[in-house]
Amino acid sequence: MDYLKRRAFLKAGFLSSAVIVMNGCSVFVITTSRDTIKVLQNDLFPKAKELGINTADYIGIVLKHSHISQEDKEYLKNGVKWLNESAVEMYKKQYTKLLAHERQEVLKSFAQESWGSSWLDTILRYTFEASFGDPIYGSNNNKAGWKWLEFTGGEPRPKKVYL
Amino acid sequence: MYDVCIIGSGAGGSPIAYELSNAGFNVVVLEKGKNYKEEDFSKDELAVSRRDMFTPPLKEQKHIINEYSQSGKFVRYDGEESGWNFWNGSMVGGSSNIMSGYFHRMKPKDFKLLSSYGEVKGANVIDWCISYDELEPYYDKVEKVVGVSGKIVKHKFAEPRSTPDLPYPMLETNGVTDWFDKACKDLKFTAIPTPRAVLSQNALGRYGCYYSNFCGSYGCASGAKGSARAALLQKCDAEIITDAFVYKLDSKDGKITRAYYYTKHGIKHIINAKIFVLSAQAIESSRLLLNSKNEEFPNGMANSSGELGKNLVFSAGGSGSGRFIFEELTKEQQKALMQPGLFFNRSLQDWYDYDDGCRTYKGGTIDFLFEHQNLISRVNREMYDEEGNLLWGEKLADKIHKTLTTSRVLTFEVFNDWLPTDNCNVSVDDEAKDKWGVPVGVINLNSHPQDLEVGEHLAKKAVEVLEGMGAVEIDYSISASPPPNLVAGGCRFGDNPKTSVLDKNCKAHDLENLYVTDASFMPTGGSVPYTWTIYANSFRVADVIKDKLKASKH
Numbered sequence: 001m002d003y004l005k006r007r008a009f010l011k012a013g014f015l016s017s018a019v020i021v022m023n024g025c026s027v028f029v030i031t032t033s034r035d036t037i038k039v040l041q042n043d044l045f046p047k048a049k050e051l052g053i054n055t056a057d058y059i060g061i062v063l064k065h066s067h068i069s070q071e072d073k074e075y076l077k078n079g080v081k082w083l084n085e086s087a088v089e090m091y092k093k094q095y096t097k098l099l100a101h102e103r104q105e106v107l108k109s110f111a112q113e114s115w116g117s118s119w120l121d122t123i124l125r126y127t128f129e130a131s132f133g134d135p136i137y138g139s140n141n142n143k144a145g146w147k148w149l150e151f152t153g154g155e156p157r158p159k160k161v162y163l
Numbered sequence: 164m165y166d167v168c169i170i171g172s173g174a175g176g177s178p179i180a181y182e183l184s185n186a187g188f189n190v191v192v193l194e195k196g197k198n199y200k201e202e203d204f205s206k207d208e209l210a211v212s213r214r215d216m217f218t219p220p221l222k223e224q225k226h227i228i229n230e231y232s233q234s235g236k237f238v239r240y241d242g243e244e245s246g247w248n249f250w251n252g253s254m255v256g257g258s259s260n261i262m263s264g265y266f267h268r269m270k271p272k273d274f275k276l277l278s279s280y281g282e283v284k285g286a287n288v289i290d291w292c293i294s295y296d297e298l299e300p301y302y303d304k305v306e307k308v309v310g311v312s313g314k315i316v317k318h319k320f321a322e323p324r325s326t327p328d329l330p331y332p333m334l335e336t337n338g339v340t341d342w343f344d345k346a347c348k349d350l351k352f353t354a355i356p357t358p359r360a361v362l363s364q365n366a367l368g369r370y371g372c373y374y375s376n377f378c379g380s381y382g383c384a385s386g387a388k389g390s391a392r393a394a395l396l397q398k399c400d401a402e403i404i405t406d407a408f409v410y411k412l413d414s415k416d417g418k419i420t421r422a423y424y425y426t427k428h429g430i431k432h433i434i435n436a437k438i439f440v441l442s443a444q445a446i447e448s449s450r451l452l453l454n455s456k457n458e459e460f461p462n463g464m465a466n467s468s469g470e471l472g473k474n475l476v477f478s479a480g481g482s483g484s485g486r487f488i489f490e491e492l493t494k495e496q497q498k499a500l501m502q503p504g505l506f507f508n509r510s511l512q513d514w515y516d517y518d519d520g521c522r523t524y525k526g527g528t529i530d531f532l533f534e535h536q537n538l539i540s541r542v543n544r545e546m547y548d549e550e551g552n553l554l555w556g557e558k559l560a561d562k563i564h565k566t567l568t569t570s571r572v573l574t575f576e577v578f579n580d581w582l583p584t585d586n587c588n589v590s591v592d593d594e595a596k597d598k599w600g601v602p603v604g605v606i607n608l609n610s611h612p613q614d615l616e617v618g619e620h621l622a623k624k625a626v627e628v629l630e631g632m633g634a635v636e637i638d639y640s641i642s643a644s645p646p647p648n649l650v651a652g653g654c655r656f657g658d659n660p661k662t663s664v665l666d667k668n669c670k671a672h673d674l675e676n677l678y679v680t681d682a683s684f685m686p687t688g689g690s691v692p693y694t695w696t697i698y699a700n701s702f703r704v705a706d707v708i709k710d711k712l713k714a715s716k717h
């Protein structure tokens with residue numbers, strides 16, 4: 001149902017041309033996803049940056065993970081497209097080029113749609129994985145996320161990452 | 164040729180491996196997963212709980228799930244597409260590596276459900292072909308060999324025991340258990356310290372529990388948890404072949420002749436043995452037999468009765484919780500509440516059966532435990548406000564911080580009988596195959612309305628306790644959704660070869676040398692988690708096989 005609504009929305013072609021340009025070369029798309037997600041993560045959970053946690057690099061781990069399905073990875077990338085479409089629709093600019101308060105407006109409107117809100121939910125989950133997973137994965141800066149929540153972790157800690 | 168070939172190395176298979184190899188027989192265990200040892204386990208939430216490192220990816224191995232409604236219609240789910248995952252733990256020692264080890268024995272009346280409570284319309288309730296008394300010595304053996312800790316408290320439904328108490332003292336508990344005990348006393352409920360398959364001190368060549376804070380879902384790095392691997396497989400010299408997915412058994416003249424397995428790269432191997440023991444966990448054991456059709460058994464191995472795969476059961480019930488918040492606690496209470504590591508370990512069995520004025524119902528067990536410590540999961544639960552709107556920014560951060568640092572959740576789990584019904588069973592799919600090209604198991608799911616009524620009754624009692632303790636945000640959910648880790652049935656045992664797959668000793672009626680020793684044999688599940696019973700029954704069958712092999716040597 002929501003999916004169909006989404007399809008109708010896409011078909012209506014709200015400045016989909018901008019997205020097609022971005023889609024032209026797959027390498028470019030990945031860097032673009034990265035940029036968008038980086039800005040977005042900071043809009044959704046600014047605490048991470050404050051704690052010195054690099055949540056954006058963690059998305060790189062997610063996109064390569066052997067235990068995350070191809071569909072889930074595609075979904076992450078598709079959402080970047082949807083979010084940018086909303087940004088372009090509202091302000092004629094890509095998400096990353098907007099001012100902070102404009103991005104908040106985009107998020108509010110985007111989160112109204114259930115497909116938008118479930119994609120943000122997914123981004124938040126990965127952001128929390130980066131912030132509160134074991135520091136061995138490289139993002140939870142010196143246990144900063146754990147310390148913030150007064151969490152002691154469990155022993156033994158992993159000796160290697162599981163990818 | 165091996166004396167015994169065991170398929171699946173979990174709680175059902177390992178007691179056989181332990182007993183038979185320690186008695187000098189030549190035993191091989193085929194296990195499709197990897198071998199992890201104490202030093203390989205860590206508390207990596209990302210790997211264990213977010214990326215499911217101990218279970219196969221659904222794109223390689225899945226189930227088809229048909230969910231039946233009361234009207235008999237069903238909806239088909241593809242496990243891969245829906246993410247509905249019925250795998251538990253695929254490794255040497257099976258799911259017992261990652262269980263929490265809340266251990267309860269079944270009670271005498273659980274063995275006689277039909278004669279104790281009468282028929283239930285729409286349910287295939289029967290009595291077991293053995294009694295509690297026959298299994299009691301083996302429950303006792305599990306206490307000593309696998310290791311069960313706790314303290315026996317007398318109560319109305321306490322089962323008879325051959326020893327006064329458990330062999331290992333109680334694990335340490337959090338101060339909040341005092342609040343629980345007091346609330347129960349006020350309500351005239353009997354608080355029971357939950358027996359645990361966890362060593363509270365160094366014993367049996369294993370270390371005692373160091374209260375790692377991450378028990379259920381995680382492997383144990385000390386060996387304290389009574390996993391089939393730590394307690395049994397590492398204490399015997401049975402040969403274990405890992406990366407061995409058994410996809411077929413073959414038979415001739417009423418005897419299993421060989422087991423076929425694939426490695427993960429699809430290389431085929433054959434094993435010959437005098438006796439075969441199947442223990443791949445309830446659903447997979449039925450699947451393997453159904454997939455092992457041959458001329459002798461055109462409807463599946465050991466299936467002359469047509470009963471193979473039938474009467475699958477789970478543990479019915481559900482779970483609930485209440486939250487303790489700093490605002491309502493003294494400084495001292497706050498400190499007790501947040502103390503990490505120590506267990507809660509309390510259960511109630513006051514309503515193991517109960518009367519509603521018209522008739523006596525079979526009730527069940529309620530276990531209380533702290534909310535799992537998994538941090539990412541707890542943070543994830545804070546993403547929405549009370550109206551269900553997604554939060555972000557500072558508001559979200561504040562909510563997370565406040566909830567996680569100034570409150571803690573006590574949860575409860577209800578275990579009652581999942582009544583066996585015609586529409587709850589295992590079959591194999593005509594189309595869907597796993598990565599080896601082997602037809603996947605179909606799980607037909609159906610629950611009986613009485614399961615929910617009983618669950619509700621028990622959950623309300625648990626709520627009374629949480630209220631008495633001063634918890635807020637009390638909530639529960641009793642549902643027909645099956646817990647994938649608590650599954651039994653599919654190869655009922657019984658005296659009549661026309662209505663059961665296995666005989667009293669869990670040997671297939673149809674075959675001289677095939678035993679099934681996971682929970683598949685159970686005609687009804689009892690109102691407790693199953694693992695103590697699985698272990699005990701497997702030790703019982705081990706004695707039978709031992710006698711048989713000894714006799715054949717003479």
Ligand SMILES: Cc1cc2nc3c(=O)[nH]c(=O)nc-3n(C[C@H](O)[C@H](O)[C@H](O)COP(=O)(O)OP(=O)(O)OC[C@H]3O[C@@H](n4cnc5c(N)ncnc54)[C@H](O)[C@@H]3O)c2cc1C
Pocket residue numbers: 170171172173174175176193194195196251252253254255256257258259260261262263264265266267379380407408409410442443444445447451648649650681682692693694695697
């Ligand atoms: C998170 C969690 C918590 C739990 N907590 C409790 C608890 O508190 N109390 C309790 O009583 N129980 C608990 N359990 C349940 C308990 O783990 C199981 O009841 C028990 O392990 C079942 O034993 P089994 O031998 O039937 O299956 P398993 O222990 O799962 O072993 C089956 C083994 O067979 C292997 N296998 C499957 N198919 C094949 C094949 N075709 N070829 C070769 N190998 C195969 C699997 O890889 C697996 O290793 C819990 C389970 C989980 C997952």
Ligand code: SF4
Pocket residue numbers: 361362371372373374375376377378379381382383384385386387388
């Ligand atoms: S050390 Fe104790 S708490 Fe930790 S996994 Fe082992 S048995 Fe469970």
